[in-house]
Amino acid sequence: MTLEDDLKATVRAIHDYPKPGIVFRDITTLLGNAWAFRRAVDELVQPWAGSKIDKVAGMEARGFILGGAVAHQVSAGFVPIRKKGKLPHTTVRIAYSLEYGLDEMEMHADAIKPGERVILIDDLIATGGTAEGAVKLLRQIGADVVAACFIIDLPELGGAAKLRAMDVSVRTLMTFDGH
Numbered sequence: 001m002t003l004e005d006d007l008k009a010t011v012r013a014i015h016d017y018p019k020p021g022i023v024f025r026d027i028t029t030l031l032g033n034a035w036a037f038r039r040a041v042d043e044l045v046q047p048w049a050g051s052k053i054d055k056v057a058g059m060e061a062r063g064f065i066l067g068g069a070v071a072h073q074v075s076a077g078f079v080p081i082r083k084k085g086k087l088p089h090t091t092v093r094i095a096y097s098l099e100y101g102l103d104e105m106e107m108h109a110d111a112i113k114p115g116e117r118v119i120l121i122d123d124l125i126a127t128g129g130t131a132e133g134a135v136k137l138l139r140q141i142g143a144d145v146v147a148a149c150f151i152i153d154l155p156e157l158g159g160a161a162k163l164r165a166m167d168v169s170v171r172t173l174m175t176f177d178g179h
Contacts, residue, residue, distance in 0.1 A: 096133025114142025128159025
């Protein structure tokens, strides 16, 4: 078995969630498995070991868990990217597209200095709307987005390709067919 197969075995599939025809890939089972969680974080970090990374930005909510662990491993600060209205200080905000409409995300305006090297982290990339919005938000305040990392890619939905078209390096640990 490959590492991808081993990690895939720790991801739970929930059929018809959040709506009929969708297979939800639940990583909480991966996070609850100490070996799988450690390996996933190590693999997400591996390409940047020894590189200068200033910040890791994690998208709400599973990106917070993974992003904190990755930030620790690369000795970087952690920046939460949250839904509108959840942060207490001065924020910058961007609207982004979802399959079913628009939403907004924000981060503290002083969380990243212009030119800082940032890795974006989340659990899964599907259509890429949220990740694309996060990259635009980070670049809006001057971040150098070094890469976007995800445990799972659903390549048929095109999100990773969308980020690569924005000149963002994308790292994923496993893929699943369908959505």
